[in-house]
Amino acid sequence: MIYLDNNATTPLDPQVIQKMIWFIQEHFGNPSSLYPIGRQVKDLISEAREQLALAIGAHRSEIIFTGSGTEADNFAILGVLDALPDKKEFITTAIEHPAILETARYLESRGYIVHYIPADHYGVIDLDFLKSVISDSTALVSVMLANNEIGTIQPIEEVVRIAKKHGVLVHSDAVQAFGKMEVKVDKLGVDLLTVSSHKIYGPKGVGAIYIKKGTPIKPFVHGGEQEFRLRAGTENTIGIIGFGEAIRVLQERWKKDKERVEKLADRLKLGLEQSLTGIKFNGHPEQRIKSTINFAFPGLEGEAILLALATKEIYVSTGSACSSESEEPSHVLLAIGLKPEIARSAIRISLGRFNTEEDVETVLRELPEIIKRLQEISSFHPDEF
Numbered sequence: 123m124i125y126l127d128n129n130a131t132t133p134l135d136p137q138v139i140q141k142m143i144w145f146i147q148e149h150f151g152n153p154s155s156l157y158p159i160g161r162q163v164k165d166l167i168s169e170a171r172e173q174l175a176l177a178i179g180a181h182r183s184e185i186i187f188t189g190s191g192t193e194a195d196n197f198a199i200l201g202v203l204d205a206l207p208d209k210k211e212f213i214t215t216a217i218e219h220p221a222i223l224e225t226a227r228y229l230e231s232r233g234y235i236v237h238y239i240p241a242d243h244y245g246v247i248d249l250d251f252l253k254s255v256i257s258d259s260t261a262l263v264s265v266m267l268a269n270n271e272i273g274t275i276q277p278i279e280e281v282v283r284i285a286k287k288h289g290v291l292v293h294s295d296a297v298q299a300f301g302k303m304e305v306k307v308d309k310l311g312v313d314l315l316t317v318s319s320h321k322i323y324g325p326k327g328v329g330a331i332y333i334k335k336g337t338p339i340k341p342f343v344h345g346g347e348q349e350f351r352l353r354a355g356t357e358n359t360i361g362i363i364g365f366g367e368a369i370r371v372l373q374e375r376w377k378k379d380k381e382r383v384e385k386l387a388d389r390l391k392l393g394l395e396q397s398l399t400g401i402k403f404n405g406h407p408e409q410r411i412k413s414t415i416n417f418a419f420p421g422l423e424g425e426a427i428l429l430a431l432a433t434k435e436i437y438v439s440t441g442s443a444c445s446s447e448s449e450e451p452s453h454v455l456l457a458i459g460l461k462p463e464i465a466r467s468a469i470r471i472s473l474g475r476f477n478t479e480e481d482v483e484t485v486l487r488e489l490p491e492i493i494k495r496l497q498e499i500s501s502f503h504p505d506e507f
């Protein structure tokens with residue numbers, strides 16, 4: 123099989139598997155227990171926390187483990203807004219992941235005013251819009267670092283500069299950026315940042331949030347004293363240990379991985395461009411996570427391309443995995459100005475650590491055949507688009 127959907131999830135790194143197996147065999151203690159078998163697990167969780175802190179340039183007391191990236195996003199927004207009850211406005215973007223957008227809708231249902239920053243054709247957000255809506259009533263601005271569907275990287279430092287002028291806090295969803303580009307909280311200047319384990323070759327069901335010291339935030343889960351009393355509940359010990367190991371491995375190799383994967387992505391993109399007339403690439407040509415390649419084939423259905431590739435055991439996506447069962451075209455592609463029928467024809471290929479040159483060559487051999495066949499059986503009229 124050729125797995126090209128690494129933005130949806132990544133396979134576990136073998137070193138992560140080893141560490142998790144070792145952990146299950148050797149440790150079962152509750153990290154809150156005071157005797158040695160509990161303390162040992164607590165120490166291992168601290169090590170994982172330290173790994174993440176080191177990776178993003180934070181202090182370990184600023185890291186809270188959560189049950190997913192989605193939970194971390196919810197926590198960042200709802201926790202800050204709960205702590206600032208006098209501020210009833212929230213700003214985010216039209217191209218966020220549902221983890222943010224659905225939280226924003228929930229806020230609207232509770233009477234908050236939400237401003238959605240639009241994006242241009244490349245998926246870069248409009249900073250003038252942000253300047254025009256930010257005010258003393260704004261509690262928080264949340265802007266993703268890299269988009270999961272088209273890979274476009276947002277100018278977070280600029281967002282922070284604008285927000286700080288108004289004394290407004292900034293959160294960034296870095297789930298797709300972490301592991302693919304440098305993510306340092308001090309450089310970015312953000313107050314809160316979200317990451318997720320299963321996008322960096324770690325286990326699913328574990329995420330984390332960075333909360334800068336001094337940030338006003340209310341607890342998200344009430345109960346025991348775990349996670350500095352902000353997110354109660356006995357820890358997902360095995361998930362956190364796996365996540366910590368995934369971050370350790372990442373630290374060792376992300377730069378080399380990035381170079382190699384981007385070379386593969388360049389080769390794939392160029393090959394597609396040369397062999398497929400009518401292909402339209404989405405996302406910013408430069409300011410992008412290069413391993414994410416999103417393209418449309420006017421006149422075809424993305425889902426038909428996906429299914430035809432799946433029969434060859436080549437796995438890609440039509441967009442965000444979380445919304446791939448909905449009939450609606452991608453909200454991101456619509457927000458960057460694609461017509462619904464073109465958005466519906468889009469395919470996302472996302473490469474990762476375990477992809478090879480052979481994978482790329484196979485796609486370049488198979489995809490043009492598939493497109494040709496689908497174009498023959500569809501009522502394709504190029505002039506209509």
Ligand SMILES: Cc1ncc(COP(=O)(O)O)c(C=O)c1O
Nearest residue numbers: 190191192219221270297298318
């Ligand atoms: C940008 C972004 N944010 C948040 C999430 C949600 O993370 P999780 O799957 O850990 O809930 C994803 C997952 O696809 C994502 O791509």
